[in-house]
Amino acid sequence: MASGQFKLLGERRFSPFFFTQFLGAFNDNLFKNALVILIAFQGSSWAMTEGGMSANVLVNVAAGLFILPFFLFSATAGQIADKYDKATLMRWIKALEIVIMAGAAVAFALHSLALLMVLLFLMGAQSTLFGPVKYGYLPAHLDNRELTGGNGMVELGTFLAILLGTIAGGQLVHAVGDRTLVIGISVLVFAVLGWLVSLLIPRTAPSAPDLKLNWNPVSETIRIVGYARENRTIFLSIMGISWFWAVGAMYLAQLPNYVRVDLGGDETVVTLLLALFSLGIGIGSMLCDRLSGGRIELGLVPFGAAGLVLFSLHLGFAGVAEHANEVGLSAFLALDGSWRVLADLGLIGLFGGFYIVPLYSLIQERAPRERLSRIIAANSVINALFMVLASLYAVGALQLGLSIPGLFLATAVMTAAVVVFIFTLVPEFTMRFIIWLLVSTVYRVRKRGLENIPEEGGVLLVCNHVSFMDGLILGGSVRRPARFVMYHTIFDVPVLSFIFRTGKAIPIAPAKEDPGRLEAAYDAIARELEDGQVVCLFPEGAITHDGELQAFRQGVERVVQRTPVPVVPMALRGMWGSFFSRKGGAAMKQLPQRFRSRIELIAGSAIAPEQASAAELQRRVQIMLDSGEPCETPVNAHQPAPRA
Known part of the structure; x- marks a missing residue:
């Protein structure tokens, strides 16, 4: 699936x-970091002309100025993005960047x-x-099968950038010295390049062209956060993303002092750790598509969260042997414990990628299309708020005497509490995991023909029934969330019952056992299909005892x-x-004989409801x-009758 991600780079809709x-x-980041380093190393001479502020104060003012617009303008930005063609907007925004960077060259x-600070804002x-x-x-340009891969590529590109x-x-800054005009010309050149590339972006139809803009940032911010809160899963996903960015910003802010004070390294060590963290997030983001099989796999979110907590704790206890102050990269790598620090920070980034990409994809999939950009804007506001709070938390904790490793440990414990809280409120994450x-x-599941399942609208899946794991295998393979119809005694199996209930499975009983429950099941199936959901049932009515299709x-x-x-026939082989099958007697009574065995899940072409007789569906599954x-449709009418 990774190759499918990179294929997007060859397509005009994405590249x-x-x-x-x-x-x-x-x-x-070129502009921001160049300015911060100039302030840090030449701040004394520059600051005298700006009222005598210290370099430390100027650096914090710069950070605040860059993040302030996210509070002020995100609500307006979300409305504009929903109302107008996004390709045109990107060109205008890149043109604005050229104007800003031209001003930066002058400054x-x-x-x-003073002018540089205004331009940073x-x-x-x-x-x-x-x-x-x-x-x-x-x-708007990728289908649901491509969203995870596309988001992974975007996150990879963003962190590399x-x-x-x-x-x-x-x-x-190091190369040009006091010839800072070179910096201004450089950022202007990259702004022009970005605008030229944006001319190739294909047109994107507005999602809410009739939207009336509200220019009041306060009332509109309250409104867009309200939109995000309408769906609890979306809102808690935003909270989860914001927590990650807060923790990430806190880690990155502490890196220089952590390296200097606790590790004894110089600037080259800081750069290496920054590179490992960024590359880790990029690689984790890209791997999401492979691990999820091209679908939006929420099960990766708890997996990523567990890695974040584990390796954050490990980093908090990490350290290096006795060292001199500010040693270079080669000397640092020779110290005992240095590789553990490198591995921890890289793995924090890697699992961070597993954590955030499915959350972004979930928001994009489930948010109403006409409000999507405004909900993304709400995400930006909350992200910025969390990052500011994380900065205040770090400053306060360090002022109270907590060491940087201690800060990492405390943050890891808080992260564990936050993710447990979120997963308790949204059990779907745990169920998918x-x-x-x-x-x-x-x-090892080989999937074939799953593209035959329609991407939208109600659809019925029918499949042969071989084992107690069949529903989980289908649920873990089909890209769209599916509601499973299952025998009520299986629905009540401990542990699996949590999955079935959370996944909104529909328990059913034979008429001779419980006619009321049977009718309730048919009513529930009808409601789900009318709501445009995927429903899966096993028409044999029971798990096979002899391995043959019943x-x-x-x-x-x-x-x-x-x-x-539409009805999609499916076959589960292997x-x-x-x-979990009934070969040799009752299921789950003997020791497992196979592990990591290869199985196949095959989906045939969807057929119209008027053709979906029980006999026809059975024949297709048998084939x-x-x-x-x-x-594929049509099936040869002279195919032999299916075996019982």
Whole structure:
């Protein structure tokens, strides 16, 4: 699946957008870091002309000026992104960057710190405008199967751009000395390049062209946060993303002093740790597509959160042997314990990528399209608030005497508490994690024909029933969330019951056992299909005892007659003889004989409801079981009758 991600770079719907945002992130960080380093190393001479402020004060003022526009303008930016063509907006925003960077060239030439600070604020405003457009653009041009991979590529590009821009800013200041006009010309050149690339971005239809703009930032911010809160899963996903950015910003802010005081390294060690953290997030973001099989896999969120907590704790206890002060990179790498620090920081980034990409994808998938950019804007506001609070928390903790490793430990404990709280409120994350872990570790699933399942609207899936794991395998493989119809005794199996209930499975009982529950199940199936959901049932009515496909019951016909929707026949191969099947007697009574066994899940072409008789569906499933190939429409009418 990773190759599918990189294929997007060869397509016009993605590539110009990707490189536009890459150049923008690179230029932001080149400009910001160059300015911060100039203040830090030449601040005494520059500050005398600006009222005598110290370099430390100026650095914090610069950080505040860059983040302030996210509070002031995110609400307006979200409205504009929903109302107008996003491709046109990106071109105008990149044109604004050219104007700002032209001003920066003048300010660098004049050594005007006041003008540079104003321009830094304007760069923050330009970034604020770009954020909702960026995340609103992707779901307009990528389908749900591509969202995880596309977001992973964007996050990879963004963090590489941040890393390269930060390094370039520092190296440029070092190289040019007091000839700061060179810095201004450099950022202007990259701004022009970004604008030129943006001309290739394809047009994107506005999602809410009739939206009336509200220019009051306070009332509109309250409104967009209210939009985000309408869906608890979306809002808690935003809170989870914001917590990650707060923790990440806190870590990055402490790196220079952590390296100097606790590790004894110099600036080259800081750069290496920054590179490892950024590359870790980028690689983790990219790997999400492979680990999730091209779907939006919420099970990766608890997996990423666990890694964040574990390696943050490990970093808090890490250290190096006795060292001299401010040793270079090669000397630092020779110290005992140095590689542990490097590994911890890289792995924190890696698991951070696993954590945030599915959350971004979930927001893009589930937010109403006409409000998506405004909900992304709400995410920007909350992100900025969390980062400010994290900065205040770090300053306060360090002022009270807490060491930087102690700060890392305290943050890790707080992260554990936050993610447990979120996962308790949204059990879907935990449910998806259990399914992902079980399916990924116990089996190797080969999937064929899943693109036959419609991306939108109600659809009924029918599949053969071989084991107690069938529902979990289908649920972990089908890209869209599915509601499973299952025998009520299986629905009540301990542990699995949590998954089934959280996944809104529909328990069913035979008429001779509980006719009321049977009718309630049919009503629930109809409601889900009418709401445009995916429903999966096993028409055999029971798990096979002999490994052969059993006769399909007439209940499937009653379902499609009541709610006519497309029906997709599916076949599960390779599960017979597994620990969860009934081969040799009752399931789960003997020791497992296989681990990581290869199984196949095959989906045939969708068929119209009027053709979906029990016999026809049974025949199609049998053909797929025998051939191992998706059953395409039409099927030869002279195929032999299915085996019972």
